[in-house]
Amino acid sequence: MADAYVALADGRVFEARARAPGRTRGELVFTTAYTGYEESLTDPSYEEQVLTFSYPLIGNYGVRDERFESDRVHPNAAIAREMTDDVAEWLAGEGVPAVDHLDTRELVTTVREEGAMNCGIAAGPEATPEVAKEELAECKGMSEHLDIGKQVSTDDPYTVEGDGEHDVALVDCGMKGSIVSSLTERGADVHVLPYDVDAETVAELDPDVLFVSNGPGDPANFESTQALVEEFAGDLPLAGICLGQQIVARAFDGDTEKMAFGHRGVNQPVRDLRTGQVVMTTQNHGYSVADPGDLTVTQVNVNDDTAEGLESEEYDVVTRQYHPEANPGPHDSLGFFDDVLAMAENGTRTTVKAD
Template structure:
């Protein structure tokens, strides 16, 4: 069916609709990965957004039941240059178009995604609508309240014989959980608004603040309780968890011009100078000038734009990364960060700082 991608900039692109044929809208973002479209679409950090894939051919290896990062996609839709209708892979169970239809995602193919990406890079915040009507304009409304939407509603426990990690869910990827379970950890997943009292009931060895969607400043009402939690146990923050930790210690966050979304972002360890290629998905950053160097060290920086990619508390076992050490999709260069976190949990045991 003939359809259109209508942008808040006034640009209109004609293409072919697939998936849910009813109109969908949201913030328009782009991902530069050459593969991993299934993981991207099921990553809760994309909640409320329409994802444009810059790689020209999408869907060529189909969709399986292994690589989902959550139970169902959280994004609103997807924009592709060419949609593969006959995927080929031994694990493939169905095509991307079938996945979009199953989960009510809006999709459009035959789009010049390079031009769409250039518009986002030049304009910054762009909203889009996938529709059958080229005059149907998208709402220019910030996407809010997504963490509450994607976070677990009650705690869930996964057994293990090693350190017990409390994973605070802002919209966590399954690969983060898998990375902990693969190392023998027991993991209890908590809602984003968990209290220290609830955490202490399970006597964890460490805390992991997960990734998630939206503006980190939406979490400001929860910072006092989160501060109590992370100061009581060794803590690792990933992506939104990194930004929330920074806000707890007085840092400021700001929107990036067009975000970091892809599997090829270089970051440098500020102590060793070693560079890692990382997977990233975020639209906000911690402002370097707001970091209190008496409390926090900047542990990683982005090689391309020099933005803050990690912080570490100078006294407490609290560290964060803006990138995704679990990858999926992306390189596993920084997978060792989970090992470092678990070593902290094991060395401290059940001792707390509260």
């Protein structure tokens, strides 16, 4: 007898097995990744979402906190065809509902055909289809989470030291920890700042690069971060990953749009328009750059031609929609961080001031 239920916005209710009890709601999305479930579940970009794994077995190499990308699980719930006890116990300890023993192939097909949609989940002894539907009725769309940055960003600035070769001001919109380590391993001191940091704080740091991280939600809701980029455009080299690319594009008179079901997985092919080279990438985003504005599209997704890289020599800008720092991989595009720090090395701007 089922003790868990997943209610979809299209009216269907799936029966399942409760692996971690609770009731919750969120935007139903899926990832095609077959490794990296620890990284995915601790990725702040999944905030307010319900993560479905298309790979049939999740947890086959245990749970180790040194592989986490942040200090907590971010999806509101997790769904798998089969989930090991290690993962189920971890999620239960985090207070995150989890279910398995349902047809995840049908869930994934539904999202691919109808788009990412809201869902409600009830798991445990008190679970009923009606409870799952109640959760669904209370679910907001991702664009309605107006201040989602506050849920995932650091409250206070802090610094992670490298070798002191460069200073990077990293705006934390929901960053993955491996972005910081990718920069410090290359000698940079990384100053991690709240998503709504003011321009005066950045100016006092006098960094070599302003870097906007990944994160969850609609980039249009990160107005303060966009304003910060606009403030320093032309005075400071700029970089961004994922949500960071979208925010930077908007700051340069570009525009963004919600995708039907997004890109989430570890096998997304990206082509460089200048060299023709194709690399495999890890991605996790539900929005994309529809108009690059004053920036130039340098890389595109092979599957749908969405913008994967933006650059500007005039303004010293380099961004990526995918995750070059992805763990456990692939690592085809780690050179992005060398390009970011090359802007710091070659830049002629030495002192920045807030207007």
